[in-house]
Amino acid sequence: MAEDRGVTVCAVEGVPPTRRADVPKLEIDELVDQFLERADEIKRARGRVWALLQSIESVTGDLSLERVLRRIVESACELVGAQYGALGVIGHDSGLEQFIHIGVDDEIAKRIGHLPEGKGLLGALITDPRPIRLRHMTDDSRSTGFPAGHPQMESFLGVPVHVRDEVYGNLYLANSENGEFSADDEELVVALALAAGTAISNARLYREAELRQRWLEASAEVQEQLLSTSGEDPLRTIARRSIEIADADLVTVGLLTPDRDGFVIEFAFGERAEELVARRFPLTGTIGERVIAGGEPYVTAIAGDPQVPSTHVATVIEVGPLISLPLRGNEEPRGLLTLARKRGRRDFTETEVAMAAGFASHASVALELADVRAAEQKMIMLEDRDRIARDLHDHVIQELFAIGLSIEGVAGQLQSIPALADRLRNRVEDLDRAIRRIRTSIFELRGNLAVSQEGLRLSILEVISDVTPALGFPPSVSFAGLLDLQLPEMLTQDVIAAVRETLTNVAKHAHATSVSVDVELAGDELTINVADNGVGVGDPSTASGVANLRTRAGHHHGSFVLTAGPGGGTVAIWRVRTR
The missing domain is CATH 3.30.450.40 (GAF domain)
Known part of the structure; x- marks a missing residue:
C-alpha cells in the first residue's frame, strides 16, 4: 500500500485506488462519539x-x-x-x-x-x-x-x-x-x-406451613388437657391458643343456655375480653344463630357491616374479619368458638379457617368428655349422698322435731313466766328453720337426677351453683312449700330466670360477702326473696336488670320490689301468682 497526497493506493492487483472521502459516510470523530x-x-x-x-x-x-x-x-x-x-x-x-x-x-x-x-x-x-x-x-x-x-x-x-x-x-x-x-x-x-x-x-407457603405446625402443637396441648383430669380447662386452653396462633384480636368460647335461646361467654381472650366473660347474649338475628341452626362455620370479612348479622364481639371492638364455629355435641351444637379481627385487618385465610375448625372439634370433644366425667363423678357420689340424705331425714330431722315438741311442751307449762316461754317458742322457730335448711340440703344431696325427675327446687339450685363462682361464695338457700308440684312451664322458666338475674346483679354490683335466697310457695303465691349485705341498691329505678325482672313478674300478675335491707345491703322480692 502507498499513500500520495490524499490518495490511497491499494497494493492489491485489480482493485482501483479510491479517495478517503469516498469511504465513510460520517466523520471519524462522529463514529467514535456514537460508539462511545x-x-x-x-x-x-x-x-x-x-x-x-x-x-x-x-x-x-x-x-x-x-x-x-x-x-x-x-x-x-x-x-x-x-x-x-x-x-x-x-x-x-x-x-x-x-x-x-x-x-x-x-x-x-x-x-x-x-x-x-x-x-x-x-x-x-x-x-x-x-x-x-x-x-x-x-x-x-x-x-x-x-x-x-x-x-x-x-x-x-x-x-x-x-x-x-x-x-x-x-x-x-x-x-x-x-x-x-x-x-x-x-x-x-x-x-x-x-x-x-x-x-x-x-412466603405464603412458608407461613402456612409454619402456621400448620403451630396449630398442630396447640392441638397436641389440647389433647393432653383432654386426657388429663387436672390442670387448665381444655376450653380455656383452646381460646388462649387460638388468639395466639390465629393472630386474632378477640377470641371467645360461648355455651348455649338451657333454653337454647342465648349463650353465655365462658372464656374470652384479647382486647376487652374481660367485659364479655359471664355475659349472656341472645341468639336471635345473630351470626351465632346461623351457626347453631346450620351446624356449619360462618366466615366473613365484614362482620361489623349492617348487611351482615350481628355478633356479640361487636359490643366491645370494631370488628371486621370473623370466624364463628359450632361446638358440636352428640346430637346438636352446644356452643360457639368465635375468632375476630378488628376492621381493616387482613381476612382469615383458608388455612386459618381449617385449623380453627379443627380446634372447634377439640372443643366439642372437651364438652363431651366433661359430660362423661361429670356423670361418672355423680355416680360415684350418689351412694354417699343418698346415705347422708337418708340419715339426715330419718334421724336428724326426727330428733330435731322431737326436741321441738319437747320445748313446746315446756313452754306451755311456763305460762307464769311469759318472757321465758316466748324465748323457748323462739327457739322452736329456730329449730323449724334449721329443719327447712336440712331439707334443702337433702334436696341438694339427692339432686342432679334425670331430667324427667327434676323439680323447681333442683333447677333453682343448679342456677345458684352456676352463679356461685361469680359471687365468690355459696349463697344461703331455703325452700318452703310444695315447690316440686307441676307448675306452668313459662312460670318455671321465669322463676329460674328471676333467680339467675337477681343473683347476677348481686355478683356484678353489690360487692357482697353473703347472700340469702328464700323461695316460698304459699297457696297460689310464689315468692323469691334475695337479700345481700352489699353496698346497697342506690336508685332502684336505675338498678341493672330491674325492668326485665318486673316484666317477667308482670307476665304472672306479680311484682318486683328492690329495697334497702334493714341492716344495709339490698333486698329483692319477686312475687307472682301460680294460677
Missing part, C-alpha cells in the same frame, strides 16, 4: 440488569411475608429511582387490605389519616391490572387528587403483582428522579413484579 455513546448505553443497561438481579435476589431471599412485601417496594424504588413507592394488597371487596409505603414518614402518614382505599389511579389498576405510566398524574382523568397533607407527586408508574393466577396487589411508584419514568423503567418494574409474585407465593 452506545458503549455507555450498554454499560448502563448492564448496570440496570445487574440492579434488577440484585433486587430480585433481595426480594426472593426471605420467607417472611411481611419483610418480603416491604423489600419489594424498597427494591422497586431503588431500581428506577422513585422518591415514593407503595404496594397495595387487594382485599375481598376489591379495596386495599394492606398498604406498605416507602418515602412518606410516619408523621406525615399520621396527618393524612386513613390509608388509601383503592380509588382513582390506584383503583384503575385494580379494575384493569395493566401497567400505567404517566408523566403528570393530574393530567389523567382517573386521578382524584390527594388528601390534605399528602406530599406532592408528579410522575407515576403502576404495575400489577400476580401470584399464580390471581392479582395479589399493585406496585405504585411516584416522582422519578429523571422527571418521568421511561419505558425501560416500566419493563424493569414489570420484571421485578414477576419475581415478586414468586417470592410472595413462597
Whole structure:
C-alpha cells in the first residue's frame, strides 16, 4: 500500500485506488462519539440488569411475608429511582387490605389519616391490572387528587403483582428522579413484579406451613388437657391458643343456655375480653344463630357491616374479619368458638379457617368428655349422698322435731313466766328453720337426677351453683312449700330466670360477702326473696336488670320490689301468682 497526497493506493492487483472521502459516510470523530455513546448505553443497561438481579435476589431471599412485601417496594424504588413507592394488597371487596409505603414518614402518614382505599389511579389498576405510566398524574382523568397533607407527586408508574393466577396487589411508584419514568423503567418494574409474585407465593407457603405446625402443637396441648383430669380447662386452653396462633384480636368460647335461646361467654381472650366473660347474649338475628341452626362455620370479612348479622364481639371492638364455629355435641351444637379481627385487618385465610375448625372439634370433644366425667363423678357420689340424705331425714330431722315438741311442751307449762316461754317458742322457730335448711340440703344431696325427675327446687339450685363462682361464695338457700308440684312451664322458666338475674346483679354490683335466697310457695303465691349485705341498691329505678325482672313478674300478675335491707345491703322480692 502507498499513500500520495490524499490518495490511497491499494497494493492489491485489480482493485482501483479510491479517495478517503469516498469511504465513510460520517466523520471519524462522529463514529467514535456514537460508539462511545452506545458503549455507555450498554454499560448502563448492564448496570440496570445487574440492579434488577440484585433486587430480585433481595426480594426472593426471605420467607417472611411481611419483610418480603416491604423489600419489594424498597427494591422497586431503588431500581428506577422513585422518591415514593407503595404496594397495595387487594382485599375481598376489591379495596386495599394492606398498604406498605416507602418515602412518606410516619408523621406525615399520621396527618393524612386513613390509608388509601383503592380509588382513582390506584383503583384503575385494580379494575384493569395493566401497567400505567404517566408523566403528570393530574393530567389523567382517573386521578382524584390527594388528601390534605399528602406530599406532592408528579410522575407515576403502576404495575400489577400476580401470584399464580390471581392479582395479589399493585406496585405504585411516584416522582422519578429523571422527571418521568421511561419505558425501560416500566419493563424493569414489570420484571421485578414477576419475581415478586414468586417470592410472595413462597412466603405464603412458608407461613402456612409454619402456621400448620403451630396449630398442630396447640392441638397436641389440647389433647393432653383432654386426657388429663387436672390442670387448665381444655376450653380455656383452646381460646388462649387460638388468639395466639390465629393472630386474632378477640377470641371467645360461648355455651348455649338451657333454653337454647342465648349463650353465655365462658372464656374470652384479647382486647376487652374481660367485659364479655359471664355475659349472656341472645341468639336471635345473630351470626351465632346461623351457626347453631346450620351446624356449619360462618366466615366473613365484614362482620361489623349492617348487611351482615350481628355478633356479640361487636359490643366491645370494631370488628371486621370473623370466624364463628359450632361446638358440636352428640346430637346438636352446644356452643360457639368465635375468632375476630378488628376492621381493616387482613381476612382469615383458608388455612386459618381449617385449623380453627379443627380446634372447634377439640372443643366439642372437651364438652363431651366433661359430660362423661361429670356423670361418672355423680355416680360415684350418689351412694354417699343418698346415705347422708337418708340419715339426715330419718334421724336428724326426727330428733330435731322431737326436741321441738319437747320445748313446746315446756313452754306451755311456763305460762307464769311469759318472757321465758316466748324465748323457748323462739327457739322452736329456730329449730323449724334449721329443719327447712336440712331439707334443702337433702334436696341438694339427692339432686342432679334425670331430667324427667327434676323439680323447681333442683333447677333453682343448679342456677345458684352456676352463679356461685361469680359471687365468690355459696349463697344461703331455703325452700318452703310444695315447690316440686307441676307448675306452668313459662312460670318455671321465669322463676329460674328471676333467680339467675337477681343473683347476677348481686355478683356484678353489690360487692357482697353473703347472700340469702328464700323461695316460698304459699297457696297460689310464689315468692323469691334475695337479700345481700352489699353496698346497697342506690336508685332502684336505675338498678341493672330491674325492668326485665318486673316484666317477667308482670307476665304472672306479680311484682318486683328492690329495697334497702334493714341492716344495709339490698333486698329483692319477686312475687307472682301460680294460677
